[in-house]
Amino acid sequence: MPVPRFLVFDLDGTLINSSLDLCNSVNAMLEHLGKPPLPNAVIASYIGDGAAMLVRRALGDPGDLDASTHDESVVREALEFFLSYYRVHKLDNTVVYDGVLTSLEQIRSRHPQILMAVLTNKPVGPSLDICRQLGLEPFFFQNYGGDSFPTKKPDPQGLQTLIAEANARLEQPLQAHEIVMIGDTDVDVLTGRSCGVRTLGCGFGLSPHALAAAQPDAFVEHASEWPAVLGL
Missing domain, CATH: 1.10.150 (DNA polymerase; domain 1)
Structure with a gap:
């Protein structure tokens, strides 16, 4: 990749x-x-x-x-x-997956120029609160939820908005192959595909069978694999 x-x-x-x-x-x-x-x-x-x-x-x-x-x-x-x-x-039992924080910290320390964001179909209020309380918030410049736009994933609107916001922060515009949508369902793969960007599937998530059928560009079974698969 x-x-x-x-x-x-x-x-x-x-x-x-x-x-x-x-x-x-x-x-x-x-x-x-x-x-x-x-x-x-x-x-x-x-x-x-x-x-x-x-x-x-x-x-x-x-x-x-x-x-x-x-x-x-x-x-x-x-x-x-x-x-x-x-x-x-929402936080009675919810935890960050093993390997997520380590991988995010590794990406941030090795490549501080890389931008990261969250795009979920969960309502944005709980998404922001969960990321804040579980220590994820500092890694992301933006966090959009299912009620942030008139449409939800796999509609491209949310991802297109994030790409435009990322480009506003960068001196050189992003190319499609420099953007990766990372998720655990076919919805995330379809979202990435609708914008012509790369997709990375997480087989440890909620919908591994539908994810596999959607054929993401790359696939991991553990969050610790993110940096290596992304070439970071």
């Missing part, structure tokens, strides 16, 4: 292992609505497309916002409860 100048990271399943807190929040929402809980493995398979889609899938919707099987008032109530519960419990 060509040596990059800009790295864009997904959050859940890439930088942090947040699966248990998300699953607990979904099941708390289901209990609030008088519905039976779902297995954690099932809920984990619903993560990646933002809070609203996570809630809809947990309620049994087909994943199509135009084909909802639930009254919208029920969906709104469910989403509001989920977000309220998650804000309180």
Whole structure:
């Protein structure tokens, strides 16, 4: 992989292992609505497309916002409860993946000129708070969430905005091959591909099978591999 100048990271399943807190929040929402809980493995398979889609899938919707099987008032109530519960419990069990901080520190110390940012479909408020409390914030010049734009990944808007902001900080504009989108799902690969940039898949995350099927340009099984695979 060509040596990059800009790295864009997904959050859940890439930088942090947040699966248990998300699953607990979904099941708390289901209990609030008088519905039976779902297995954690099932809920984990619903993560990646933002809070609203996570809630809809947990309620049994087909994943199509135009084909909802639930009254919208029920969906709104469910989403509001989920977000309220998650804000309180988002760090009960969530941790930074092993190797992430070491790799970020290595990249920063060896190549201080490389820019890094976060682009997640999680709402930006929890994303900022989690990165702040888990020591990730200093590495990133920007952190955008699923409610930062009218669209979410894999729509290119968020990544395009980050590229424009990175270019404003650099003397020489970025070339596509100098940008890498790093994530654990097919959504991240499709996001990178939609902007014509390189992609790095993290097989330790939430959706390894969908990730493999999306065929990222490079692949790792542990965050400690990032510097070597990126040529850093």
